[in-house]
Amino acid sequence: MKRRSLSVRQISVLMFSLSAFGLMTSATLSEESKFFVKPVVEKKVAELPPAPLYWRLENFPTLKQAKDAEGPTSLAAEVGDNAWLFTLGLKGGSTAGGTKVVEIGPLPPISASEYLLRVNRAGGAPGTKSSVHTHPGSEVFSCAGRQARSENAPRRDLY
Numbered sequence: 001m002k003r004r005s006l007s008v009r010q011i012s013v014l015m016f017s018l019s020a021f022g023l024m025t026s027a028t029l030s031e032e033s034k035f036f037v038k039p040v041v042e043k044k045v046a047e048l049p050p051a052p053l054y055w056r057l058e059n060f061p062t063l064k065q066a067k068d069a070e071g072p073t074s075l076a077a078e079v080g081d082n083a084w085l086f087t088l089g090l091k092g093g094s095t096a097g098g099t100k101v102v103e104i105g106p107l108p109p110i111s112a113s114e115y116l117l118r119v120n121r122a123g124g125a126p127g128t129k130s131s132v133h134t135h136p137g138s139e140v141f142s143c144a145g146r147q148a149r150s151e152n153a154p155r156r157d158l159y
Helices: 008-033 063-068
Strands: 036-045 054-060 074-079 082-089 099-104 115-123 145-147 155-156
Touching: 008 145, 036 074, 054 063, 063 074, 074 115, 074 145
Parallel strands: none
Antiparallel strands: 036 115, 054 082, 054 099, 074 082, 145 155
8 A cells, every 4th residue: 555645735724724624613502601691583463461470381283383373372383393482371271282381470460551472592601691681571491401599599490
């Protein structure tokens, strides 16, 4: 077997390619490690059901079935390869065809001339943090993975 030697030019091109790959990889890793919030679905409504209110999250076999089951204060969306129906309503409700995953509440009562129901998807690599922020209404979490609410709060595994 004949040994092949590389020229200075070939070595330079190889080193440049490896450096460029390293820079591209580190940029990608940097992007993945940032905290992100992406809107999934939202709806404006003029009035809310009577209090106390709860968010009910249900899975459906298909997004079409979830959309067909939407009510006035429900939002259907596909997140993480699952069809979801997010419904704001009374505790203990259920939607035909759906499988209840969690019910979150009660929510603090609010009064306004119009309401925006919004579902966001937030995340990042382990250890990423969101900035300190506020909302004009209530904020509810349904999480999978690990969550810490503040530096002083213990971490919890949520599944």
